[in-house]
Amino acid sequence: MSISEPDLKNKGAIISAKLGTKQAIIDILEKAMDKGIFDAVLIPMRVPAGDSFAYVLIKDKSLLKEAFPLPPVMSVQGGHAVSSVTRLGKGKTKIAVVMRPCEIRATIELSKLGQTNLENITLISIDCPGVLPISDFLSDPKKSIKLFDDAVQKWDDKIMRPVCQICDKSSMITGDIHIGTLGAKKDSFFIISSSQKGNDVLDKLDIALKDSIDSWEAKVKIISEEKLKKRKKNLKELKSKIGGIDNLLDAFSQCINCHNCMRVCPICYCRLCYFDSDKVKHPSEDYLQRAESKGSIRFLPDTTLFQMGRMMHMSLSCVSCGACEDACPMSIPVAQIFSMVADDTQGLFDYVSGRSLDEPLPLVTYKEEELHEVEDAND
Amino acid sequence: MKKEEEFMPKILAFLCNWCSYAGADLAGTSRLKYPPSILPIRVMCSSRVDPLFIIKAYLAGADGVLVAGCHPGDCHYDKGNYYTRRRFAMLKKIFEELGLESDRLLLSWVSASEGTKYAKVATEFTEKIKKSGDNSVKKEIFL
Amino acid sequence: MTKALKINKNSEQGVLELLKFLLESGKVKGVFTLKKISKDGAVAYSLITKSDELKDAVPLFPLMPVNAGKLLSRFTLRGETTEPVAAVVKPCELRAFMELVKREQGSLENIFVVSSTCGGVYPLKMAVDGSIDKNLSKYWDAVKKAEIPTNLRSACKGCGEFKPYAADMTVDLISKNDIDKQCLIFLNTEKGMEFAKGMKAEFLEKELDKGKLDKFRSKREAEKKKLFDEIETKMNGMDGLIEIFGKCIGCHGCMRVCPICYCKLCEFESPDCEYKPSNYEMELKRRGGLRVPPDTIYYQLGRLTHIGISCVGCGSCEDVCPVDIPLSIIFKKVGESVQKMFDYIPGKSIEEKIPLITFEKEEFAEVED
Structure with missing residues (x-):
């Protein structure tokens, strides 16, 4: 059965994540690198001092365990990172990029502006709870990471930046693959494909898009509407x-x-x-x-x-x-x-x-x- | 077997066209032996070397960086190498202040007739860098 | 003996009186000074041509929104001003302007410089939350006693160059304990005396109180040593640099x-610092991973070599850093170490050449092979 059949458009895959969403994402990326689907992954990592996060282009898989798919701050807008790697051409490396939805959207705008080349790039977005203001984060990085984790658990945006609190596009899918954590049962999340490229990648990973994503869609709808109201x-x-x-x-x-x-x-x-x-x-x-x-x-x-x-x-x-x-x-x-x-x-x-x-x-x-x-x- | 395992440093050498490059050439044509560690880059004058070049080489993982030009007073452009010396002194100072390995940087004067000196500088600098070992910066990710 | 001008008003009012006189007598066409520009009290440098606009001016406000040397350079970049303009600037701003003039980025011609012995300024953050106004009385109390006010920027706390070198007039704020009652302005140059002529004020023969200034300097030097020692333990090699600069977001502020x-276009924003995919592939092969955008350390090291020799330690860099990297102390420490090699104090004198565009035939033999 081909996974790109149109009647499967509203389907996704439920991924079990006993060791946490972060670990499960890293495992999938590692598997994809093993299979040669990606040669490298562009993903945030904690900097050595531990007081911030930075995008790192990773080729050595062992570095992946230090990856931080959803960091509590946006130290560099991911669009910048993608552009710095692909502005002058597509290269031979197949790269998976894991970013927030607004970063993916910036990347797409940059592509239209001729500042990124997405040919060998697979864009993977994650439901975004927002980020902390960088100054708040820096006042106590350790505590902030904990506060952020708690806020993500409750999907509570009180401590996030004002502009994140009114973002109604925090689950907008515009890349190739989306990781949906909203509306998922405990210890699991959704993987949703939104392009042929995404379908191909998931196909090669033997991830079948056969599960319903209704609960994700319902939750996203509620949150987006709430946020839109607040935004207005x-x-x-x-x-x-x-x-x-x-x-x-x-x-x-x-x-x-x-x-x-x-x-x-x-x-x-x-x-x-x-x-x-x-x-x-x-x-x-x-x-x-x-x-x-x-x-x-x-x-x-x-x-x-x-x-x-x-x-x-x-x-x-x-x-x-x-x-x-x-x-x-x-x-x-x-x-x-x-x-x-x-x-x-x-x-x-x-x-x-x-x-x-x-x-x-x-x-x-x-x-x-x-x-x-x-x-x-x-x- | 032991010989293969031995660490052979990579040393980037900025050589001025008029003196040091010719000196290196002479060392070659005179069949003088010196280690294969030196990667020469010809520049028109040692003062063409922006300290940034040296920093860039160091961060890219060069085990050593050599800047060589005409002897003071003999610069093809009259005084370029005097500026080089000031810049080099400044860069070394900055390296020291930041606790970076300033010993990996070397400034030397080699004239067109000093093939022997060039071979000597190359050999001695290589030996020194061998003792310092690998430049660990080449493995850094968070540059 | 230097001539001095005594005005029986508090120092800020005294300076305003002087500026008013300069404008109204037509000795200058404009005055360049700090001014409140919004109803919520934002302070910015302004170019004032009408004396009634001086009512909102705050020439001695302890804030450096932008280094005024940069602004004076912008003002005179396209050629010297044909009309005389008085500028009230801090010593480090004056030194910055001198360095820029040496680099042909401005002209001193027709700029009349009023500076002061400087008590230091507060961080920009305190301008944002409005806490400078609340601290003003404490600030002036401390300055009056020649002490270092608390909460100053670290660049100012450890600044030994608080006395201007090349000002036409120097307002004394440090070596006087009655700055709230009396304003003493030293006339350092002929131009200074010329411009003061006709002003309704007492003219005295006086010198800056060297003893008091020295005492103040030693307080500042002690503070500097503390700051330098602290940063020195962190600046230990590449690992240290990565720890310090790891959180840099690359804004180049x-x-x-x-x-x-x-x-106009920084090397680090130029095509030289854009890389082809093949460059990345090579780096990945060697390192296994690479931070992107890259060149965080390269940028900082590069900037140190490019401007360290002329760094006036004004602290603007640290003030705008969104991630609070202690840039001012790092640049000051490294800057001073290279300046010392050439016995150079940036911006001290317009005649002194920038060390990197001159040389001596016999020097630095120790760096040669």
Whole structure:
């Protein structure tokens, strides 16, 4: 029986995980490496000091036992990691990538932007409970890991980052294979395939997709709806707080132009950002003239221009991963602001970033009849 | 059998085109014997060697890095090697401050006529690195 | 004897008085200083051209949102300012600007520098939660007594270079115990005297109290030694470096805020640091695994060799690090060790060449084979 039959689309495999989900995932990956399905695995590992996690491209299977498929922090957005390995081509190594759904979505956006090559990559996502703010985590890594584990058990997002608390796409399947922990019986989880590549891999692993995933789907639906409700409420509040030019300027008044948000953003792939380029370096007379017209200007000026420019450049692909907010030394709620804007801009084109490789980026396509509401009604 | 097991280090050598590379060439044409541990890279001047090259080589797992150029005062470009010496001194200092093995880095002056000196430098540096052993950085994952 | 200006107001008010005078008398066209820019009290550097805007200025606020040397460089990058501008900056910011001018990234022409003996600044984190305002009175109490205020950034706690070298005017904050009543501004240069002329204030012949400054310096040096000793135990070889930098998230914020890192495109963001799949395959073969994106240690070591010689120890790098790596102490310690080799204090004098673009014919024989 072929596992790619259409009537099996809503099926998955229930995997028993007596030693825990983490161990079971690692076992499957190891088996896949043994069988030569993958040559390497890209997966988070704990760093030697134990105070953080980093993506490691693993070829030596013995390292897999140190892997940490669902770390409590997002130290590097996984999209960055995939892009750094495949940006210049596909290579010969077949790589399995284990990441959170928003990281997979970023990877897919990067692929559309020509910054990753997914040909030899198998994307494996996991139901995501959110991550801790990196500063909270670092204040006591050991304790944080425990707190996170407890929170995962209860699927409780209170301690997670604000942008994770309002993420309604934390179980969104857009890669090749998904690991569903929600709605599963004790000591087990679901494996779901969502592409031909995924089917092939599971086929080779003798994992038959014959079990019902109804309970996973039901649970995901409940959680997503809850989160969506919270999202709408929180973003409405945020909009009332930062809406309007005065509030917006205030919101960004602490910005120190370090551009950390841009650097860690998986979508901002430009080698040299416009806002670091010569275009934003002006003669002193210009600055003085601008100061004179108002009595004073903040120096450097154009903080809000940078933020709004970035919204123009990347909000259509923003996956609301929250990396920007984690990296902001001034704790500006950038991720929440960008997530809010992204909802609106993506909504304009009925686009969801990273949903599908086949959907073109909205700004590189068009329809002849659309968006008449932004045109002058007299025309 | 014992000979095969012996550790033969990999030493990256940045050799200036005008003196040290010619010196190495002379060592070869004079059929002087020195260990096969040296991997030469020809640069136009020793001052072309950004300290980053040396760091990169060290992190990539080179057991030793040699920078060789014209003797002070004899630089083909007049004073390139004086800058090299300052940079090299600085890099060594940084290595020492960070507790890295600065002994794996060597600066030497070898002229085009010093085939013998080149063979001697290569031999002695190789021997020294053999004593230090394998550069463990080549196995590090979290670089 | 140096000339000094005495204003019978607290030090910050005194400086504001001076700035107001400079603007209103037309001696300068603009003033570059810290200013409250939002209703919730965010402080940022501002370029002020109208004197009534000075009401929100806080020239001595103990915060360094951005190293002002970097900002002055941006201001004069496209050519010197044709109109005179006064800048109130901290000693390390002035030194950073000098290093940038040496690198042709700015011009001192028409920049009138007002600096101060510096009590140090608080971490950016304290600006975020608003706790600087709550600590202000404690801060000035400590500075008045020439003590190190608690909760300062570690870069400031251990800073021995709190006295500016090349300022036209120096506001004395350390060697006076009545800074809350009186503002004493030393006129170090002819330009300084020229600009002070006409101001309604008392002119004195006076010197900075060297004894008091020395005493303060030894407190700072003791603190520095403690910080250095602590980091030294951690910086022991590659394992130590991996422990320290393991949590780096690669945001390069430290580089972007570093006043010395002026490159438009950093080497570590250039194609040189992008690798082909075949490069990864080779590394995997040898190591069995590799952290990606790679080059965490390479980046930090590289930055040390690129800017260590000119590191002014301003601490901006550590301030913006989202994962709290003790960068300022590492860079300061390594930086000072290489600066000492050349007897170089970065930014001390505009005439001194950066050691790496000059040489002596007989030196460093010990590093030669």
